[in-house]
Amino acid sequence: MPRVSASGRIVDAGMRRFDRLFDLIVGGFGVLYSLQTADSFVADAPSLADPLGGVVMSMVGLAILAGLGPLVVPARARLFFLLGAAVYAGALLLWAATLTPPVSTDPMPWLIALSPVGAAYLARGARSRVVPMVFAFVVSALASIGLRIRGDVALSDVAVDGLFMVGLSLVLVLLLGTVRHRVVSAANRQQLAVDTFAASQLEDATEHERNRTDALLHDAVLTTFLSAASAGDPESEDLASRMAANSLRVLMHVNAVGRNEQVLPFGQVLAQRCEQLGIWLSHFDQDLTAVEVVMLPPEVAHAVVGVLAHSLANSVQHAEGATRRTLRGHPLGSDGIRLIVEDDGCGFDPGAIGLQGGGRGNESARELRALEGRVDVESAPGAGTRIVLSWGSVAIVGTDLYTEEERRVLP
Numbered sequence: 266m267p268r269v270s271a272s273g274r275i276v277d278a279g280m281r282r283f284d285r286l287f288d289l290i291v292g293g294f295g296v297l298y299s300l301q302t303a304d305s306f307v308a309d310a311p312s313l314a315d316p317l318g319g320v321v322m323s324m325v326g327l328a329i330l331a332g333l334g335p336l337v338v339p340a341r342a343r344l345f346f347l348l349g350a351a352v353y354a355g356a357l358l359l360w361a362a363t364l365t366p367p368v369s370t371d372p373m374p375w376l377i378a379l380s381p382v383g384a385a386y387l388a389r390g391a392r393s394r395v396v397p398m399v400f401a402f403v404v405s406a407l408a409s410i411g412l413r414i415r416g417d418v419a420l421s422d423v424a425v426d427g428l429f430m431v432g433l434s435l436v437l438v439l440l441l442g443t444v445r446h447r448v449v450s451a452a453n454r455q456q457l458a459v460d461t462f463a464a465s466q467l468e469d470a471t472e473h474e475r476n477r478t479d480a481l482l483h484d485a486v487l488t489t490f491l492s493a494a495s496a497g498d499p500e501s502e503d504l505a506s507r508m509a510a511n512s513l514r515v516l517m518h519v520n521a522v523g524r525n526e527q528v529l530p531f532g533q534v535l536a537q538r539c540e541q542l543g544i545w546l547s548h549f550d551q552d553l554t555a556v557e558v559v560m561l562p563p564e565v566a567h568a569v570v571g572v573l574a575h576s577l578a579n580s581v582q583h584a585e586g587a588t589r590r591t592l593r594g595h596p597l598g599s600d601g602i603r604l605i606v607e608d609d610g611c612g613f614d615p616g617a618i619g620l621q622g623g624g625r626g627n628e629s630a631r632e633l634r635a636l637e638g639r640v641d642v643e644s645a646p647g648a649g650t651r652i653v654l655s656w657g658s659v660a661i662v663g664t665d666l667y668t669e670e671e672r673r674v675l676p
Contacts, residue, residue, distance in 0.1 A: 279452045285335070287445065288342040291389045292332030295349070295382040299329045305375040313375075317363055321376075324356035329382060346390030353383035354404050361411025368412065370422040377408070377426045384434035388441045401434035531602060532557030534566040538574070545577035549592045549606075556594035559602045565636050565656055569602065571629030572640055576606045576652045584610025584650060601657015609649040615642040 313322055331352070334345025357376045368374060383404075387397045409427040412418040418426075535542065535553065561569070573592075580590055587610030597603040630640045638656035 279455070280449065283445075283448050283452075285339050285342070287441075288335035288339065288346075288389065291346070291385050291441070292335050292342075294385055295329060295332035298382055299379060302375060302378040305372045305378045308372055309375040312364065312368070317359075321356050321360045324352050324359070325376065325379065328353035328356065328386075329379075332382075332386065343390050346386040350383050350387035350390060350400075353379065353386070354400070357383070357404060357408050358411070361408045362415065364411065364415050366417040368418050370418060370426075373426065373429070374412070377430060380405075380430040381433045381437060384430075384437045385441065388434075388438040394438055394442045397438045398435060401431055401438070405430040405434070527563060528560040529563055529566060530557060531559045531561050531566050531569070534561075534563075534570050538570050541574055542570070542577065545574065545581050546592070548581050549577065549590045551592040553592065553594040553604075555596060556602050556604070559596055561602060561656070562636075565633075565638065568629055568633040568636055568638065569604065569654055569656060572633050572654050573604055573606070575629060576654070580606060580608045580610065580650065583613070584608045586611050587649075597655055597657045601655065603653060603655040603657075606652045606654075607650065612644045612646050612648045612650055614646060615644050 312318065328349045331345045331349025334349075335342035338345070357380070360376050372378070384397065384401055387400060388394075391397050405427050408430065409423045412426060413420065413423045532553075535557070577592070580587065584590070587608040590608040591605070592607075593605045595603045595605075633640060633654065633656065636656065638654070641653040641655070642650070643653075644650035
């Protein structure tokens with residue numbers, strides 16, 4: 266079964282939206298939770314009146330406000346959360362290392378009461394369960410030691426505060442991690458369903474094309490046998506031989522498509538080569554919208570883009586006097602693509618120069634032809650140039666250089 270490229274997967278877009286919303290929720294939790302610790306702040310305010318206490322309060326304020334960062338710069342949410350958690354931990358340890366008795370334990374010390382904010386920020390910023398858990402244990406242990414030794418706090422109160430910091434941190438880490446894990450699992454199941462549906466659609470289209478080609482081959486082979494049976498001269502025999510060879514080429518192409526394990530949108534390859542193509546595309550009136558979603562084997566897509574780049578460069582560099590350059594893309598049958606590069610420049614003799622000769626671009630042309638593609642050149646001195654790149658079972662059977670609409674307006 267063909268495997269659809271992962272480019273532009275809906276799980277990525279869905280997870281980006283979820284992560285942005287989740288960041289806002291965690292940041293809002295940090296800011297709102299800190300407000301309900303006002304009673305602890307009032308109780309501890311006298312002990313924070315010295316200059317060092319002012320530094321601690323400033324650090325805590327900065328840590329809390331880091332939760333608003335995702336609202337301002339969503340792309341840097343993780344950095345804001347990690348910064349907030351680090352600054353809070355630094356303020357907590359600085360406070361625990363420099364506090365002086367007596368330390369109020371009713372209500373709970375302000376920086377201890379704020380520990381869920383730091384834990385939530387770290388759990389969201391680290392995107393891992395192990396790091397926040399280890400960090401919570403270490404910071405809680407150091408803060409408890411400071412409370413016991415520097416603050417002369419009763420051992421029972423130290424134990425309660427330490428358990429509060431560790432226990433609530435673990436709960437928040439597990440809760441946030443579990444929620445995100447569940448969302449990721451649901452998004453992956455949804456993506457699997459979409460991929461399976463897309464693959465089945467592609468398989469159905471390939472099967473339809475195979476059935477159509479089988480009917481075409483049946484008619485072609487029957488005609489070939491009848492022609493061979495009635496051939497009375499070398500010219501008729503040669504015609505029957507060429508018809509049989511063409512039928513075999515179509516069959517080989519369809520079998521190759523059916524065996525291909527991976528396809529990707531043509532637009533993805535265009536995007537990957539935009540730096541190479543951009544300098545030339547700016548000179549063209551272009552419309553490739555219809556072929557950006559055409560699914561092609563990777564080697565075919567890259568070969569088509571290689572010939573396209575050479576064709577665009579040749580037009581810009583050598584089509585002297587050109588006032589109009591166009592690039593158009595069309596789906597070709599149910600499995601193919603056709604690109605048309607055209608200008609009204611000086612033209613050239615395709616038999617003498619251009620894609621028929623040597624050079625890197627001609628290597629791409631030979632590669633495309635080796636993949637059962639076509640490179641058709643229509644040009645003449647003083648008459649402009651038209652290059653048609655095509656790939657697909659229809660291209661093998663035969664593709665006119667012009668669409669029906671284009672042919673109706675030809676002089």
